[in-house]
Amino acid sequence: MDQHAPAGFVDYLARHEQKDLLRFLTCGSVDDGKSTLIGRLLYDTKLLFEDQLASLERDSKKHGTTGADIDFALLVDGLEAEREQGITIDVAYRFFATDRRKFIVADTPGHEQYTRNMATGASNADVAVILIDARKGVLTQTRRHSFIVSLLGIRHVVLAVNKMDLVDFSKEVFDRILADYRSFADALGFETLVPIPLSARFGDNVIERGEALGWYEGPTLLAHLETVEAARDTASGPFRMPVQWVNRPDLDFRGFSGTIARGTVRPGDPVVAAGSGRTSRVKAIVTYDGPRDAAVAGEAVTLTLEDEIDISRGEVIAAAEDRPEVSDQVSAHLIWMHDERLIPGRTYLIKSGARTVAATVTDIKHKIDVNSFQKLAAKTLDMNEVGVVNIATQEPIAFEPYATNRTMGGFIVVDRLSNLTVGAGMIDFGLRRATNIHWQALDVTKAVRAGLKGQRPVLLWFTGLSGAGKSTIANLVEKRLASLGRHTYLLDGDNVRHGLNRDLGFTAADRVENIRRVAEAAKLMVDAGLIVLASFISPFRAERQMARELFEPGEFIEIFVDTPLAVAEERDPKGLYKRARAGEIKNFTGLDSPYEAPEAPDLRLEGGAAAADALAEAVIAHLDRGGYLG
Template sequence: WAPGPCTAEAGVLLVAPRKGVLTQTRRHSYIISLLGIRHVVLAINKMDLVDYRREVYDAIVADYRAFAEQIGLEGVTPIPLSALKGDNMLARSERMPWYEGPALMEYLENVEVEDEHARRPFRMPVQWVNRPHQDFRGFAGTVASGVVRPGDAIRVAPSGLTSRVARIVTQDGDLEQAVAGQSVTLTLTDEIDVSRGDVFSAADAPIPVADQFQATIIWMHEEPMLPGRPYLVKLGTHTVTGSITQPKYKVNVNTLEHLAAKQLELNEIGVCNVGLDRGVAFDPYADNRETGSFILIDKLSNDTVGAGLIHFALRRAENIHWQALDVNKQARAGLKGQRACVLWFTGLSGAGKSTIANLVEKRLHALGRHTYTLDGDNVRHGLNKDLGFTDADRVENIRRVAEVAKLMVDAGLIVLVSFISPFRSERRLARELVEQGEFFEVFVDTPLAEAEQRDPKGLYKKARRGELKNFTGIDSPYEPPEHPEIHLRTTDLSAEEAAERILQHLQDAGMLYPADELSGL
């Protein structure tokens, strides 16, 4: 996925005459219609394999036009081709005298396209703050739409700061105006705070800002889209963390039906709500392709996993604001003589997470510390009793618990979270919800063979017999922490020794002020 498809005015869709219109053809056509591409060449290639027969061509064209009409694709030009033999590539072919339309290159060189970007309001995402010396400060980027001139009033999003354009600077000298598609550096008349990822827009037509919106998602990765999992969202030059809700529906590209879905698989298209960790500047895709599209990036692998086209901001994003409170986290924790934090215990089932967490809480309680334990089994009796053990449900399970842990940290508590939490992405999400230094990942490291031997609940035996599906370590993966704050190898430590090590770590990190004597507890 790249900016190209979002700015293209014409596209070439290949169809094999011996296979005709396939599901893939319909999917690509549906994506073309979503992207707003106005002119489409239906390139029916390899006509030599069907002896250049007109009836084959006519049948495919009729089938495709019927589907194109359903999705509102009007500018379709069918061309029969044989790229191997050059038929209808550069010039009309004598082997298909029945075809009277243009050759492919003739069409592409003469198709009339309209550049609507110049007629839209001015937008320019800031790519780079250019400050070679103290006497110059400019903001480099590519004009996404509209026209800008020196003296124009502009607004910076998401900050809302305003100024005027002083100069339009290029390597070849200053310009009197810049239009869509030009890469320029703008200088402003005022010293205001502008960073990479901000967007300049016309002051009289400002770009909207929100942290939640509805979008069409095109999923492009073998691993399914999991609602609630954090992804990187790259919109223009701005990259933020976001997550996607369960799809409102996915589209059957053959029938165009809206189908219920819990997640999106490879090549599926659906409509979802997207929530971000901060407000970003955007336009609806229908108004501006450049500022209305984004890509989704996996936070661990950096793979591009999906693409999105924004519909509109959700009203709650504009109407709900954070309420400032006079009594804050530091005040609540200080009253308890401690610093609030999360101890996140992760490991296989049977590793000893709950046992060690219980011992740690007992010792902290004896010290007069204020704690609360969120245990995986206990939470599934209430808050998460509606969730199963699929990958999607596991992600939502951890997302909810992480949010509860965040609230408890804000209450000034030392929170002990004991969950298998098999995926690194969700543990990272939990870490990012609290401030730096407030999250301690405790890896209760027990080999699978040892955990199976212990098997206090008999779960491994059931999983081995096929009675438990999606069981971590058997038929569902566990991703061990790469850099945990505390690493407990339970084959070398007793539960009591592991608890003492955690308490000492908390003491060394200054979480238990004033200093306490931990010996003899």
């Protein structure tokens, strides 16, 4: 360094550069004093500056709950709404450092409806500090927090028994709480559990030892956090790197950029593209700072390979002699995070590593009561519920069990229409190896079958309210097609619900499964070369979209029979509206269950305005224009 500076200070900086990083989360109930504890850590490690202190003193007078004293909680409760309500509502991240370590604290809310935030905070933490109010002891929330911490794979727990000042610093109270806690926490399999009695408000055992707690012989909270060996050993074990970005500055360079999830990589190592099974060797580890002899888990690098093999974003480059599992069906723990509940059978997107694939929950084995840890039967998962589920992905994914590697085993679930993150999952194991299900290559193809019939196979999907006229119109269209010599088949509620789908009812989940089976059956018929007509209420956009995606472009025609509810109800051909209005039928579309009208149907028929045969002619005309009738 050519800059002039006190020599001792430059050494000091060099030492500080060698610090490592510990990420931990704090969890507790609203009044356990969690924010106060973090405020205290920030305050006592001297990371508060004068103006922050001035603002803290001002705020303490205005909103504080500690009388004339400084309210440390105000230091960390950031958003206006929280300040007014005096509760923490979202995950907040805080930073402090000592001479040994830099710390990132995820401060997560304690009350029930925000379980999802705790999972978020826990996902990147290696240690959890679970707060207990000494006056209240182990509460339901304590059990819930411990369960989620364990579920997200945290192996090191600090049990911070706070507010010891309010129980006369009693050792008996502390011992009783610890015994209560161990009675259920032993089952959660934490590697270390360090109980610490403390008073965040007065600072006892946070950083300095508390004199009133002289009977306690263990470390203070900070001393423990500074020394606990909690980092996962991700650098050993077989090499895995999800490819984020293909690096192609020019035709002469083709690199694969990503963050190493596990293991160590060196030039010359034999590697495999896990999905395609193609193998090569690492040619170089390219970085801005020059080529490297080795790179380990956690580092962001760019690899070049000896052979030109086709690798795109989402592929996993892995050690050739020790490959990750590849499957399109996995068993996983799933946390649901949205107030619109999980619908089994609905197609969601899951993002795992750098890969996003369409996926469905095919089976909920059970849900787990996060308070009692009991397994309960479940047909769906509500917000903040945890279940063990089977998931089928549209394409195989490379993964490792979450317990082995967080990066290779964690995934998020995204709703395809709202784009919101609605769930998070942890893969436990694969259900079958994708390599066993390679598609049989067939000689007689769809084109051959269609050619024999002299027609272009297509699916006409009629959607609309009950009584809209779907089946009537579809019937007329089928007759016209038959008269034109076309080979057709009509699927509707009546012929499907009595056979293929007779085990399904009318809940949202069953409606989704109903449509999935119909779409799959229609796909086989289109494959057989038929013109298929499907007439189903199919109220949800997501399922119609799912059906559409099973088909090649141009093979799926969505026909919206747009009849106003009043007209359909007036017609009421089967008397169903009357019964639904009388309360005899639940979940009736248009009444107590929603109908999501298509936003851009291929064809819209005004069911209230024209006669059925005119509408059927409109469908035929549409097919003719589209070249389906030859």
